[in-house]
Amino acid sequence: MLAALSLLLVCQLCGEILVRWLALPVPGPVAGMLLLFLLLALRRGPDEELRSTSQNLLKHLSLLFVPAGTGIVLHLGRVGEQWLALLLSLLVSTVLTLLVTAWVMRLSTRSKP
Structure with missing residues (x-):
């Protein structure tokens, strides 16, 4: 689970860095999600750990709306x-x-x- 969360956060961080470095008009997390998609396309899909971690995050997605x-x-x-x-x-x-x-x-x- 720790490796999967690290992968998600590293992709988001890379997206943030890329957006700020290139002054792109998109949010950093969106660019990070695109990077994650490209990585998963190269790996031919997520492994079981990333799949289960993502499912657990999606189960608790409503908690992420509390700050909004x-x-x-x-x-x-x-x-x-x-x-x-x-x-x-x-x-x-x-x-x-x-x-x-x-x-x-x-x-x-x-x-x-």
Whole structure:
């Protein structure tokens, strides 16, 4: 379990370093996840230890939302002031995500001649 957690954290750290070094407009954890994906593709998938550790982390994923919830409560006044912009951005991003997902699904299921 320790080796699997270390691998996950090293990938995240490398993503953070890469993003800051190259001034990329993406979050470091996203770049780290891409690095992890590339590593797993080269290794032809995760080993059993990484698989079980990841499953255990996913079981407790709701705990990772506690800081975000705390931040919302802490800045509740600001949320109240800018509720319309927040609501519109959530709605637009949700609709765009659904449309892009449907488009990609349609392209990927299209039968080839």
